[in-house]
Amino acid sequence: MMSTPANAQITRPNASATTADNEKELLRVNRALKTLSAGNRTLLRASDEAELVNAMCRVIVEQGGYRMSYVGYVQHDERKSVSLAAFGFDDRYEQEEETLRNLYASWADNEFGHSVTGISIRTGKPCIVRHLLTDPDHAPWHAEALRFRYESASAFPLHVDGEVIGTLGIAASEPDAFDEAEVKLLAELADDLAYGIGNLRSRLRRQEAEATIHRMAYCDALTGLPNRASLCERFESVLAAVVAQNQPLALMIVSLDHLQEVNDTLGYAQGDRLIQTFARRLIEAELAETVARVGEGEFALLLPNADSARSSATAQKLSKLLHTSIDVEGLAFDVHTHTGLALFPGHGADAEVLLRRARVAMRDAMQAGRDYAVFAPALDQEASRRLALMGELRHAIERHQLALQLQPKLHLASAAICGAEALVRWKHPLLGQVPTFEFITLAEQAGMITPVTHWVLEAAFRQRYAWHMAGIELPLSVNLSAHDLRDPTLLDKLKGLVETWGAQPGWIQLELTESALMVDASAAVEILHSLKRLGFQLAIDDFGAGYSSLGYLHRLPVDAIKIDQSFVIPLVQSEDCATIVGSAAQMGHKLGFEVVAEGVESQDALRRVTELGCDIAQGHFVSHPMAADQFGAWRAASPWASPASPAH
Numbered sequence: 138m139m140s141t142p143a144n145a146q147i148t149r150p151n152a153s154a155t156t157a158d159n160e161k162e163l164l165r166v167n168r169a170l171k172t173l174s175a176g177n178r179t180l181l182r183a184s185d186e187a188e189l190v191n192a193m194c195r196v197i198v199e200q201g202g203y204r205m206s207y208v209g210y211v212q213h214d215e216r217k218s219v220s221l222a223a224f225g226f227d228d229r230y231e232q233e234e235e236t237l238r239n240l241y242a243s244w245a246d247n248e249f250g251h252s253v254t255g256i257s258i259r260t261g262k263p264c265i266v267r268h269l270l271t272d273p274d275h276a277p278w279h280a281e282a283l284r285f286r287y288e289s290a291s292a293f294p295l296h297v298d299g300e301v302i303g304t305l306g307i308a309a310s311e312p313d314a315f316d317e318a319e320v321k322l323l324a325e326l327a328d329d330l331a332y333g334i335g336n337l338r339s340r341l342r343r344q345e346a347e348a349t350i351h352r353m354a355y356c357d358a359l360t361g362l363p364n365r366a367s368l369c370e371r372f373e374s375v376l377a378a379v380v381a382q383n384q385p386l387a388l389m390i391v392s393l394d395h396l397q398e399v400n401d402t403l404g405y406a407q408g409d410r411l412i413q414t415f416a417r418r419l420i421e422a423e424l425a426e427t428v429a430r431v432g433e434g435e436f437a438l439l440l441p442n443a444d445s446a447r448s449s450a451t452a453q454k455l456s457k458l459l460h461t462s463i464d465v466e467g468l469a470f471d472v473h474t475h476t477g478l479a480l481f482p483g484h485g486a487d488a489e490v491l492l493r494r495a496r497v498a499m500r501d502a503m504q505a506g507r508d509y510a511v512f513a514p515a516l517d518q519e520a521s522r523r524l525a526l527m528g529e530l531r532h533a534i535e536r537h538q539l540a541l542q543l544q545p546k547l548h549l550a551s552a553a554i555c556g557a558e559a560l561v562r563w564k565h566p567l568l569g570q571v572p573t574f575e576f577i578t579l580a581e582q583a584g585m586i587t588p589v590t591h592w593v594l595e596a597a598f599r600q601r602y603a604w605h606m607a608g609i610e611l612p613l614s615v616n617l618s619a620h621d622l623r624d625p626t627l628l629d630k631l632k633g634l635v636e637t638w639g640a641q642p643g644w645i646q647l648e649l650t651e652s653a654l655m656v657d658a659s660a661a662v663e664i665l666h667s668l669k670r671l672g673f674q675l676a677i678d679d680f681g682a683g684y685s686s687l688g689y690l691h692r693l694p695v696d697a698i699k700i701d702q703s704f705v706i707p708l709v710q711s712e713d714c715a716t717i718v719g720s721a722a723q724m725g726h727k728l729g730f731e732v733v734a735e736g737v738e739s740q741d742a743l744r745r746v747t748e749l750g751c752d753i754a755q756g757h758f759v760s761h762p763m764a765a766d767q768f769g770a771w772r773a774a775s776p777w778a779s780p781a782s783p784a785h
């Protein structure tokens with residue numbers, strides 16, 4: 138009498154045992170054992186899942202002598218179908234493979250799922266049918282069984298990570314197969330197979346995770362470009378090739394300007410989009426062997442076989458191609474870049490050194506207002522000097538190394554001094570005076586401008602109060618930088634100072650460069666209105682050097698424009714400059730602004746700016762900037778002490 142494993146679903150009870158049955162049983166156990174051990178060898182050898190299930194099905198038929206075997210996988214689709222992944226059957230049925238594959242199997246609890254396959258999956262237990270042809274429950278499968286000549290069928294669920302992922306089906310040609318002992322061994326085989334599948338799947342997951350980690354380590358997620366690590370690797374192989382041909386190699390760094398402003402004002406998502414579009418343009422330019430992203434807005438390009446002249450030409454070409462506009466949230470963002478070049482072998486022989494030097498050259502281009510620059514050894518010293526300087530600026534404020542100088546402004550029609558501009562000075566204990574423009578630019582780049590601006594504002598209010606006490610009631614101008622407009626503490630700082638010093642409206646004028654206003658035009662309009670509400674006069678500095686549209690200027694609540702010195706200084710010799718100054722003055726007046734000419738260096742220049750309609754002149758001819766405490770005495774002694782004196 139054959140008993141069944143406690144957890145097996147036997148759909149038909151077995152007949153009574155005889156000696157012949159016992160022999161048959163032994164034979165079956167024997168074939169199951171052979172199958173199990175051959176199956177284990179297969180498991181050890183398989184390196185991928187498809188190979189494993191196919192080999193297992195083959196072994197079951199070839200070594201175990203079963204009629205047919207298959208592996209089916211659970212699909213979580215609407216029909217709860219079972220996809221047949223592998224078959225094992227002897228050669229006679231090869232031409233039937235297609236038919237077998239197309240047999241529809243399901244694990245749904247309906248007529249399609251009432252097969253050994255479906256039941257084993259649903260119950261999670263082996264399902265055995267020992268007399269298929271006479272079993273009425275399995276009538277739908279009689280035709281198939283007759284065709285493929287099997288009379289008993291079994292299916293063993295495949296458990297992986299606590300879930301039934303499929304089933305291993307085995308059919309035997311004779312009826313009455315799959316007794317308890319055989320089923321036990323075959324269930325073990327199915328468990329081994331499931332274990333093997335689980336192992337291979339987790340190995341695959343691990344490999345995929347490793348591939349992702351590798352991708353992340355070598356690829357920039359935002360642009361899909363190689364990253365810095367990958368560039369350095371690539372550099373090695375490109376270097377080997379150029380060295381073999383006795384050729385040079387250029388490494389170029391292109392920096393996308395104003396990215397920080399876009400991030401700060403429009404948000405990181407827009408900044409990211411800008412980077413992606415820019416990266417695409419760099420690739421589409423097809424000017425380099427490799428394009429990599431090596432910093433927030435920094436890209437590196439490898440140019441094999443390029444010498445100084447060729448790489449400079451490429452840099453120029455690239456600037457032309459890139460300096461167009463990119464649409465950022467409906468705003469046309471004018472792309473500006475600065476490029477630095479370093480060359481192998483002249484400037485270094487490894488990627489890190491060349492990257493660093495290309496970046497130094499890029500900063501030099503930025504400082505000098507050029508599109509690109511080639512590295513020069515002096516720049517390296519310059520870069521370390523600037524770095525040291527930045528470190529020291531942090532202490533300069535506490536150590537009272539900053540001072541204000543004042544430069545007077547002359548009202549042309551009344552020939553009277555009508556105000557002054559406060560200009561910060563830094564006297565370094567060892568280096569002496571550090572050029573203002575240099576350390577202001579550095580402070581802006583290093584995110585250090587806010588404490589400097591706050592210091593200047595405090596000093597200017599104190600000075601303006603001192604004027605008030607001395608009976609001098611003229612506006613004092615303070616320069617703000619683009620970063621100040623994004624300083625969330627600026628308005629509070631100014632309010633506090635107005636309260637502290639009892640400042641009257643018009644005591645302080647704020648000068649903002651045209652380009653600072655253009656960084657985020659619509660936000661700037663709002664801030665200017667807030668500043669105006671606090672009682673500050675506003676002026677657009679360096680007017681003409683940026684590119685603001687007339688329509689935009691019209692919306693700004695400003696009081697004055699200061700025509701950039703680059704047009705005023707050459708005014709006497711250059712008719713073009715005179716025309717520009719004249720039209721700027723006319724336009725300024727039409728918009729209701731006072732017009733200041735800065736950079737008036739001579740009597741002739743003073744006369745010309747007067748003729749061209751400017752209202753106010755500032756420049757060396759009137760006076761160089763002077764220590765703040767000298768201003769009162771200077772003014773009293775100057776020819777423009779009071780409105781009564783004639784203009785020079």
Ligand code: C2E
Nearest residue numbers: 560561573574577593616617618736737738755756757758
């Ligand atoms: P700016 O606001 O346009 O100031 C005018 C600059 O031109 C000053 O240079 C001044 O000394 C110089 N200048 C005046 N008259 C003449 C002239 O007749 N000929 C020539 N060639 N130059 C003249 P400075 O003091 O070196 O300042 C340079 C720039 O640095 C300023 O340009 C301004 O943008 C910035 N800056 C100065 N002080 C501050 C400050 O306290 N805060 C901020 N954020 N920026 C400042």
Ligand code: MG
Nearest residue numbers: 558616648678
């Ligand atoms: Mg100014």
Ligand code: MG
Nearest residue numbers: 678679699735
């Ligand atoms: Mg200026």
